[in-house]
Amino acid sequence: MMQISDSHNQKRSLFNAMNRFIGAVNNMDQTVMVPSLLRDVPLDMEEMKEEVTNGAANYYSRRDMHSYYILLKSIRNDIEWGILQGDDRKKDKVTHMDMVRLEDSDGEEDLEKLFHYHLTGLHTVLSKLTRKANMLTNRYKEEIGFGSWGH
Template identity: 50%
Template sequence: MMQICQDTYCNKHSLLNVMNRFIAAANNMDETIMVPSLLRDVPLDEQDEALVASDNNNEPTCPSKQRDMYEHYLLLKSLKNDMEWGLLKREMAGGASFLEMAVKQEEEQQVTSELNEGSSDLESQFHFHLSGLFGVLSKLTVQADHLTNRYKREIGGSSLLR
């Protein structure tokens, strides 16, 4: 049994490895960013910074869901907490995260789909969602690393970059 667990953790393509990388990146982000309020009003991308500076209304031409680095920091931290503690804890607290809303929407679509099709192919659904989860977790890991490095640059700690 122990050998199986060790092989799973060593496999760079395992779901557990991808999850652990995101959680580690989010923890590193949280440990590095000592003053999250410094992230307020800092555009998420350096390209957005140029758009904001050139825009007369001081509004980005392509607004995203996370308008600044601070909101993105809070989102990544919230998603990490949802992964570590599950959705049940948040439901008990009465709040709804982005992840919860997506899961509920997915469940509603799945129920509707199953009613229409009669029987579902669980294996293909599993592989579809697993593939999506790998993609999302990989992107979130990159974003957490990017946010951490960007924070270091913003506060002048570029010599601290990995």
């Protein structure tokens, strides 16, 4: 039974975090009517200040709002529909050592690769746990003779 005190813990649940993310991306998608207007627009004001001091070369080395828009929509789709397992993703395959380098790097991390690495791992673990739960359920049914009741 869920109690009122559980609502704080519920806010920290993976399911609710995914729902908040999907809601935010859906809101973004409904608000942004012309995504192409986001091209070449820095994501935040700090990037804009840095570009003014470092010049145009630095400007094109960073992601703009349009690329983040596409990234966020792609991640939302991966959560809702699963990660593509074709040739498209083979080039994006991240090993454990790649992940450690991505997380420890001083520069901007590749959030999409980190997300896919962790989502794939979470999916694998949840699939194994699902099989275990199904095995336990079937074993219990065998023990109590549930399978013979229907015949």
